[in-house]
Amino acid sequence: MGLATIQMHLGQWKAPSAPSTAGQRVERKLLEAAQNGDDAAFGRLIERHQQPLLRYLCRLVRRSDVGQDLCQETFLRAWRHLEKLDSNRSLAPWLYRVATNLALNYLERRSWRFLPLLRRGRDGGTVEMEILSEAAGADELMARLQSIETVQEHLEKLAPHHRAVLLLYYGEDLSCRELARALDVTESAAKVRLFRARKRFKTLLSQRGDS
Amino acid sequence: MNCQEVRERVLGSGSTEAAPFEVKQHLRECRDCALEAQISEALLGAIAAMETPRADLVGAILARRRSRASWPTTLLQMAVFLVLTLCLGQLFPKLLVWVPGASSVDAFLTWPIEKASWVLAWFVGGFDALGELVHGYVKPLQGGLFRGLAGLLILAGLNLGMLVHSGKSGGAA
Numbered sequence: 001m002g003l004a005t006i007q008m009h010l011g012q013w014k015a016p017s018a019p020s021t022a023g024q025r026v027e028r029k030l031l032e033a034a035q036n037g038d039d040a041a042f043g044r045l046i047e048r049h050q051q052p053l054l055r056y057l058c059r060l061v062r063r064s065d066v067g068q069d070l071c072q073e074t075f076l077r078a079w080r081h082l083e084k085l086d087s088n089r090s091l092a093p094w095l096y097r098v099a100t101n102l103a104l105n106y107l108e109r110r111s112w113r114f115l116p117l118l119r120r121g122r123d124g125g126t127v128e129m130e131i132l133s134e135a136a137g138a139d140e141l142m143a144r145l146q147s148i149e150t151v152q153e154h155l156e157k158l159a160p161h162h163r164a165v166l167l168l169y170y171g172e173d174l175s176c177r178e179l180a181r182a183l184d185v186t187e188s189a190a191k192v193r194l195f196r197a198r199k200r201f202k203t204l205l206s207q208r209g210d211s
Numbered sequence: 212m213n214c215q216e217v218r219e220r221v222l223g224s225g226s227t228e229a230a231p232f233e234v235k236q237h238l239r240e241c242r243d244c245a246l247e248a249q250i251s252e253a254l255l256g257a258i259a260a261m262e263t264p265r266a267d268l269v270g271a272i273l274a275r276r277r278s279r280a281s282w283p284t285t286l287l288q289m290a291v292f293l294v295l296t297l298c299l300g301q302l303f304p305k306l307l308v309w310v311p312g313a314s315s316v317d318a319f320l321t322w323p324i325e326k327a328s329w330v331l332a333w334f335v336g337g338f339d340a341l342g343e344l345v346h347g348y349v350k351p352l353q354g355g356l357f358r359g360l361a362g363l364l365i366l367a368g369l370n371l372g373m374l375v376h377s378g379k380s381g382g383a384a
Contacts, residue, residue, distance in 0.1 A: 039273065046269045055263040064264040075272045138242050145249050151257035170251070171258040202250060 024090060031087040042082075046075050049092060052172060053099055059167050060103045060160065070106060074099045093181035096172065100164050100182060107160045141206050154204045162197035169194055212237050217244050 027048065033041035053074060058067035077098050078085070085094065144150050155163060168174050168182055180190035217237045230238075238245045 043269050043273060046272055050268050051265060054266060054268070058263050059258065059261050067264070068266055068268065071266075072268055072272050072275065075268070076275060079272075138246055141246060142249055145253040148253075148257045148260050151253045152261065155254075155257060166254060167258060170254045171261075198250065198254075201254070 027091060028087045031082075031085060031091060035082050035085070035087070042079060045078075045091065049095055050075070052092070053095055056096065056167055056172055057099055057103055059171060060100075060164055061106060062156065066106060070099060070102045073102055089181075090178070093174065093178045096168060096174070096178075096182035097184050100168070104160050104164065141202075144205055151205075154201060157204050158197065158201060161193075162200050165190075165193050165197040166201065214241060214244050217241070218247060 027045070030041045030045050030048075034045060050071060054067055054071045057070045057074075058064050061067055061070065074095055078091070078095060085091065144154075155166065158166070165179070165183070168179055174182060176187055176190055176194070179194065180187040183190050183193065185193070212233045214237075217234050238248055
């Protein structure tokens with residue numbers, strides 16, 4: 001199956017969210033109020049988004065204290081850029097974009113500090129050590145997929161930028177359009193990233209001798 | 212029903228439970244599609260099962276936002292830092308007489324690297340304070356002041372070490 005076909009599939013996996021739901025109308029009003037200096041409205045915006053964002057960040061950086069710090073930093077950046085935020089668009093993808101950048105920067109710094117032996121990818125992220133081994137068969141792969149622990153373990157082995165894409169798509173239930181906004185790329189580029197992250201996950205999972 | 216249609220209908224949702232009969236039939240027959248569907252399901256399940264803490268960050272965020280840096284606080288911070296630097300600069304050479312092996316106070320005072328490092332240390336603290344102003348809020352531990360002071364102490368230690376070393380090796384610069 002070619003990349004173009006996969007991209008087409010990914011595009012139809014999730015329909016883009018409806019442009020104007022009741023929740024989005026409330027959020028728009030809160031954002032406009034916050035932009036006019038209403039502290040309580042900004043507080044309510046934080047309340048609405050803090051749990052999903054914290055959950056995403058903790059899953060990505062795998063440390064709750066760092067996740068909380070990055071979550072705070074994300075909202076402080078939102079506050080700093082409040083005037084520039086478009087109240088007609090959902091705030092969540094923008095928050096996820098800032099949170100992802102902060103988390104990837106944190107993981108990048110941490111990898112320089114504590115994991116100097118890891119090879120570095122062309123895009124600056126760490127890449128996992130390749131294990132030269134024979135790939136597992138489909139049956140074995142399916143058996144590994146049955147175990148939540150095994151899947152989680154292999155998710156953690158993924159490079160952070162791949163893990164971020166999978167967490168946003170499967171964990172936060174973003175559509176491809178929202179994923180594209182969260183990653184600050186075009187929709188087709190987001191689909192390619194999702195495809196590559198899945199492919200990488202499948203490759204890691206299929207390696208014999210490391211599970 | 213071909214692979215393309217099946218993947219369009221199943222993979223995105225990650226669940227095959229609600230899929231129509233022909234889709235389920237195809238998944239039973241096509242191992243590739245079944246594997247792709249299972250990967251989606253496994254990812255959904257594994258991510259949902261990850262432990263995630265809950266926390267109320269509203270108060271902390273609003274507090275950090277309210278304590279944002281302003282010109283008066285930044286200038287005050289820089290002034291305090293300058294005074295502390297000057298005091299330490301005056302005090303430090305006087306302490307040297309108690310250090311065995313240090314060559315001389317005069318040598319310390321005329322040492323250009325020492326002066327340069329004090330200036331550098333002040334700039335670290337001062338620019339950090341300015342950085343906070345640009346950043347829009349005070350970083351934890353009142354950033355600039357603490358980091359600047361820590362930098363000063365480290366530089367003082369380094370200067371002292373070099374001075375002791377130069378004293379032992381027959382004279383300072």
